[in-house]
Amino acid sequence: MDFQAYISKIRTFLSFKVFTTLIYCILGLLLFTILYHNVKPETYDIELFSVADKTIRSPKTVEDEIRTAEARENAADQIDKVYVFKKEMAQNRVSLITSIFDFVKDTNYESNKIIDENTSDKKNEESVAITLQTRLKQLKTKLTENVSEDITSSISDQIFIALLETDGAELQKTREIVVQNVESVMNEKIREDGVEAARKAVADHLKTSGLTDELKSAAIELGKYAIVPNDLYDPVLTEERKKHAKEDVEPVKILQGQIIVQEGHLIDRETYRQLEMLGLLKSNPTIKPIIGLGIFVLLTIGSIYIYFSRMSISDEKKQNYLLLSSLIFICSIIIMKIIGLMEGDNLNKIAYIFPAAMAPMLIKTMINERLALMMTIIIASCGSIVFHDGISDTIDIEIAVYILFSGLAGVLFVSSRNERSHILRAGLLVSCINLLLIFFLLLIGGGQFTLTEYLYFGLFSVVSGILSSVLTIGLLPFFEAGFGILSTMRLIELSNPNHPLLKKLLTETPGTYHHSVMVANLAEAACEAIGANGLLARVGCYYHDVGKTKRPPFFIENQMNIENPHDRLPPETSKDIIISHAADGAKELRKHKLPKEIVDIAEQHHGTSLLKYFYYKAKKINEDIPESDYRYPGPKPQTREAAVISLADSVEAAVRSMANPTPGEIRSLVHHIAQDRIMDGQFNECDLTLKEIELVKIRFCETLNGIFHSRIEYPDLKQQKVISSDTAN
Incomplete structure (x- = not known):
């Protein structure tokens, strides 16, 4: 990627103001950096662990950022972790235990109802076993579907079976005992490291509850499961308090006039650091x-x-x-x-x-x-x-x-x-x-x-x-x-006739080459008259019709002793061929990496003007043909040079088509063409003024009069020889 492409890529990401500001900032920074070494003064020549030969005091009051940071970190370290007691967790765990007992009660009720309907009053051990397994499965299904925690994998099946085999009164009693003990323990603060102790306390209380052994084991396991930490570590609040602790620490400062090192004392690491921080070792007093x-x-x-x-x-x-x-x-x-x-x-x-x-x-x-x-x-x-x-x-x-x-x-x-x-x-x-x-x-x-x-x-x-x-x-x-x-040097190089494009133009389209040279003479003289770049105009004229090399015979200046091919073509096709030479020329110029100004001239020298000949030819066939179909795509000339070349191109072609034009005819034709371009709005997008257009017309007329001046008619050479022979005789 070349430099221009790289800069263009940056411009696509940055706006004009941002990109321009960036250039100024970088330029200022580079200039400051380059000149900085030449303005900083000399300071103390001191080495670590050397003995100071003089007492050094601080020339200014500065904050010792390292000491301040250390003091703030120490203050933050003094802050203990902040724990938040979640009182609502006690009720949440009680509700969980209550839910388990409720699901056990519901399961027993539903199962007993089904047994009553299917077996009447007769029950044997096999049917009881099948019913118990069914109830266990139903209970675990309900717990899985209705409780967010994975209770079924945390509590063994034996506990659920013990609860399912208990009658309503004993189940209610067990429930009240477990809820009472869990609520009592969970109302106290429990941290992560105190969970086991709290669970042991619940188990100890439930051991003396007076329940049967099976229910006691079930109550203990449920109680231990219900105990969780409720005094939780809050990292956000902890960091906030540490932040406040840091902010409360006053900055550690080295005051102006404070002695950093006394004469004859050793310069240790801390002293050396302070001297460096003050700029006394950085050539910056x-x-x-x-x-x-x-x-x-x-x-x-x-x-x-x-x-x-x-x-x-x-x-x-x-x-x-x-x-x-x-x-x-x-x-x-x-x-x-x-x-x-x-x-x-x-x-x-x-x-x-x-x-x-x-x-x-x-x-x-x-x-x-x-x-x-x-x-x-x-x-x-x-x-x-x-x-x-x-x-x-x-x-x-x-x-x-x-x-x-x-x-x-x-x-x-x-x-x-x-x-x-x-x-x-x-x-x-x-x-x-x-x-x-x-x-x-x-x-x-x-x-x-x-x-x-x-x-x-x-x-x-x-x-x-x-x-x-x-x-x-x-x-x-x-x-x-x-x-x-x-x-100017680049323009002079491009004006060299040995340039590949100019050589191609000369060999393949000699008529176009001659036309381009004539237009260049007109445009250069006119541009110099109005203060525009005459050399740019001349070189631009050399290349402005390069697109005609793609189809040379279709342009009249190259039709030497051949039939005009447009006579056999419909006006739409002829129009497309003629109009395309501007775009073809710009494409060819870009291919050969010619400057943008030259490419713009080739692209703009016809503006959006109308191909009148083929337009009126087409109207004879179709009266409704839109005029826009027979106009060049543009853009219109954007610079004074392009505008002058556009005018010179038309003027040269028109005057060349005249037989023995007089100065008056030339002046009238130039005026007519200029007025037609003005009325057509072809100069609306460039800064060419009416006064400058008048100067351009005058210079065109002067140059054309010099080119098409009247000449002496010499007699026929053979006739002259006869006359000379008769005279000699």
């Missing part, structure tokens, strides 16, 4: 330089923000320019930082080798001169911080002046025709300016330097200019390709 750097970064980002917010271009293009200029700026600052790190006793004044003109030249070439000038000032300011000779509270005005004038020279010497040779020449001129600046700065300061040092400084300045041009030439293609920037 005061935040004033950091605040100053923060203000500088805010001013820098603010200046860039104000500039881009006032640019009258589309949001997408504005974002591209912002990202491009930010990358160039950061690259320049990184190079500056690397050179700054190399500076030392052996490489004195190496800062003069910094390619100060690189960023301004790149920005002027790809964006505009105004932004390049502003970026020159910002880079010079950054250079005064990076190359300050290790003095934290000063800036180097000398290097700032050097970078400023070197960058301005780069902006001034890069011409409008940004070919590689022009950029290299600009770099050589920048080297000359740098050399003069070096001697100005060295001589005005009255410094005592040897001849060797003067040569070194001069060499650094010359290398700076050459390096600026070399880096500009080297980085330019990457930035152009990555951001889709259509620079």
Whole structure:
């Protein structure tokens, strides 16, 4: 995935404001990070377990976060687990036991009723056994269906059988005893670790209940089953109390002026930690330089923000320019930082080798001169911080002046025709300016330097200019390709007739190629007259009819000594062929990765205009044919260049069809075509004004008069030979 595609993918997830804000934030953060090392002051050189050579006091009041955290954790650890007594659980367990006895009673009643009906008064042991098993099964089924707990697997069948074999009075007595004991024990707090003791207490009480042995065993098992914890641990309430305990702890602070370590004392781990926390071991004794750097970064980002917010271009293009200029700026600052790190006793004044003109030249070439000038000032300011000779509270005005004038020279010497040779020449001129600046700065300061040092400084300045041009030439293609920037250099490269598409246009559609060149002459002259990009218009014209290479014979300029194929086709088919050349051309241009501006011109040069010839031809066949069926799909021209090319394309084709046109005929035709386009609304979506349209018409007429000027009619060559022969005789 290329850079443009990656940025487009990010844009799909982020809105314009979010993406733009993100760029500013990252730019500010990077700038602050790069310059931070150059503004932080030196501090104490202290090692762990060394002896302090002076008494060190805290320069400020700060919270000791580690000690505070420890104190809060200790306070939280003092809080015991919180238990909540659930009184309702006693009634719930009593209800459970009551339900068991009720189901036993109901089962016995139903079974006795069935026995009475089937066996009358005669009962034997076999029928009793069968009935008992049936009742047990019925009881367990009822308990399973009506009780949420799995009672049948927790209580043995023998208990249920004992209850089923008990008569009504004994069963009621057992029920009351179990309920009374369970309720008595469950009304007391029972935690997880006290469940067994509570169950033992219930069992002990039930052993002296006076029940039969079988019922006593059943009562004990039911009672033990009913006992569960009712004093439960509440983790939420526990954490809440721990949280309150932590909040009640006052922060542990190191007060301003407090002695951290006295002279002659050992610096242990705790003391070392406090010194580090206070910033006394991090080269940060005061935040004033950091605040100053923060203000500088805010001013820098603010200046860039104000500039881009006032640019009258589309949001997408504005974002591209912002990202491009930010990358160039950061690259320049990184190079500056690397050179700054190399500076030392052996490489004195190496800062003069910094390619100060690189960023301004790149920005002027790809964006505009105004932004390049502003970026020159910002880079010079950054250079005064990076190359300050290790003095934290000063800036180097000398290097700032050097970078400023070197960058301005780069902006001034890069011409409008940004070919590689022009950029290299600009770099050589920048080297000359740098050399003069070096001697100005060295001589005005009255410094005592040897001849060797003067040569070194001069060499650094010359290398700076050459390096600026070399880096500009080297980085330019990457930035152009990555951001889709259509620079003058790129346009000049695209105008080369050896480009594969232009060669294809010339060989396969020579008539279209000639037409494109003629339109280019008209469009370039007109665009320069109204202040538009004439070179873009010329190159756009070269490629605007590339789509005609798909079906060359169907376009009149390529029909040389052949029958017009449209004479044999219905108007609907002819219309589809003609209209498709705009979309075919755009598709072909995208395939060859031409810039978006060129593709847009190919797609927009007919706008939504009407194919009048085929439309009226179709109306002869069908009066109800809608006009919209014979219009180009558009879009209409979105830029002044596309609008001028659209007009030039029609004007050139119309004038070429005239036989020996006079200046008056040309002027009338140009006016008629322009008015027709205005009335058709073809210029409604671009910022071409009526005044500019008048200038375009004038320039069209001037150019066309120069092309179609009257010529001397030479006599026939054979006749001229006869005349010459007669004269000689």
